[in-house]
Amino acid sequence: MNDTEIASFRRLCISLAREAGQLALDGRRTEMARGTNNLGTNTKSSATDLVTRYDQASESWIRDRLSQERPDDGVLGEEGTNIASRSGLHWIIDPIDGTTNFVYGYPAWGPSVAVAQGDTVIAGAVHIPMTGETFHAGLGLGAAQDDDPISVNDPQELSSVLIATGFGYDAEHRGVQGRRVASLLPSVRDVRRSGSAAYDLCSVACGRVDAYFEDRLNVWDIAAGLLIALEAGAVANSLDGGPPAAESILVSTPGVHASLLRLLAETNH
C-alpha cells in the first residue's frame, strides 16, 4: 500500500472518530441538560466494567459508515461487531475508550479507530470530544495532534519519567496491578491514571507523559494509539520484553525504555 492510500485511510479514521465522538458528546449533553443523566449505563464483565447506549450508538455509527465507505472490509468492535474481511483490510474500533470517564464527565474518553492490513495497523485516529483533540497517524507518515506534528519527550533518567498506567476490571488482578504501581513509584517522577489506554498512548506520543504500561487490555484499546505513539518516536514491548500486545504493553520514549523494562520486571509481582 502506498503513502497516498495510507493517507486516505488516515483521513477516514479521523472522520469516523470525530463523527462518532460528537454523537456521544451531543448525547451526553442532551441527557445532562434534561437532568436525567440517563446514558443507558450497564455493566459487562464486572460491576466496574461499564457500557452505555452511547458506546453502542458510536459503534453502530462507525459500522454503518464503513458499510458505505468500505463494504468489503472486516470490522471488529468492542461492543460486538465482528464482520469478516473480503478485502484483506479490517477495522478495529473502540467506540468509547474510557467509558467510565464518559459516564462521569471526566474528559479522557473517546472513539479509537484503526485499520489494519493483515496484522499491520496502517492508520489510526483517537478523538477526545471534551477537549476537541484528534490524534492520528499513518504507517510511515508520522503522527499528529489535529494539524500539528507530534513527537515523544526524551528523558534519560528514570527519576524524570512521568508514567501512565491503568487497571482492569478483575478485582483480584487489580491488586497485582496496584502493587506493581506502588513498587515502581519511588523510582519515577510520578504516575498518571487517565482511565483510557487510547488517551494514554496519545499522551506518550505528544509528550504529555513519558511512558505508559498496562496489561490485560483488548486490541481495540491500543490499535490506533500504539501506531500513533510509534509514529511519534516511541518504542514498545510487552512487559517481559517481547512484542507489544493488548495482553501486556509498555510504550515509552527510547532513552528510558530499557530501564523501565528492568524496573517493571523487578516489580512484576
Ligand code: LIP
Ligand atoms: C479502559 C482502558 C483503560 C483501562 C480501563 C478500561 P474501556 O477501556 O482504556 O486503559 O485502564 O480499565 O479497560 O473499558 O473504557 O473501553
